[in-house]
Amino acid sequence: MGKDGRSLYEQSGYGRPEKEGIRLAPQEALYLLHRGKIEIPAYRFDTLLAEFANQHNFLRSFLVYRDLRERGYVVQTGPHDFRVFRRGEKPGTGESIYLVRVLSERDPVRFTTLIEEVVASRNMRKQYILAVVDDEDELTYYEIKLQKLVRSRAPEAGLVNREAELVGKSGMVTVPPDSDLEMAGFGQRFDDQRLVLSPVELHYLMEANVVMLKRNGIPVGLTEYLESAKNADSELGGKINVYEELREAGFTPRTGYKFGHHFRVYCGKNTHSDMLVHAIGKETVMPMSVISRSVRMAHSVKKKMLFGCVHTTGIQFVEFARIKL
DSSP: OOGGGHHHHHHHOOSEEETTEEEOOHHHHHHHHHTTSOOBTTBOHHHHHHHHTTSTTHHHHHHHHHHHHHTTOOEEEOSSSEEEEOTTOOBTTBOEEEEEEEEETTOEEEHHHHHHHHHHHHHTTOEEEEEEEOTTSOEEEEEEEEEOOOOOSOTTTTOOOEEEEEETTEEEEEOOTTOHHHHTTOOEEOSSSEEEEOHHHHHHHHHTTSEEEEETTEEOOHHHHHHHHHHHOTTHHHHHHHHHHHHHTTEEEEEOGGGTSSEEEEETTOSSOOEEEEEEOTTOEEEHHHHHHHHHHHHHTTOEEEEEEEETTEEEEEEEEEEOO
């Protein structure tokens, strides 16, 4: 646009200033035409939309742009899809607070890429937002955070050393009610004299040299047990890594099967779990629709939803939370 359009930039943050005026991104031009703020020779809104719709995912991008603008935000394109300024602020007089990536409900989310983008956003001191457009063109916003847990304790110091009998892929120990194992959040009571340790618990306690596993009186080594247990559970390796990280950060993980995830996680002495955690590989690709169901489930039971991703820096916990902008 020419010099007459420069006021659109100065007053409302539209476009990028150039010597002869401002340059509008396609989303900005279409929005301003729709709102009657500009005229474009030979184009109406419908014909311009049809022109831009040939661009990959343009309509979805425009819907997010329009929604953010009508919520009172100044929006500019890049560095992901959009950067969004604080309400009342604009380029030149304020700074952006959100970096927004636009997806459809059926788009795959590659966690390695997602983590890289969140890290880049964090380095720029911005919040990373996913704007998801469903098949009815409704919008949902998710804030994505990376939670790097800090190890706060040594592996289960103070527990009494015990023997466990291999039962299937679990371990059974003979302990009275309210034993030190139960007080530390391990095992499920089988009867008044016996406690059953799940595979992740058993592996963790064996690795910490708290439990010695036997089968019919013959010792079973950690490597032998792990190889056997993995045959029954292909996800066990990832679950063990995430379980260990949670434990050594001071949390108490228990099975999250009833919630459709690997773990429900307790913080401190809380009687209700605070988080749902699902272990995934670093190259995992998951449809956004699956993530959405997970977040909604966690929200409905008042818990945070985290994915424990095996990453180059260790276990990277990725939290998804629905937000209202």
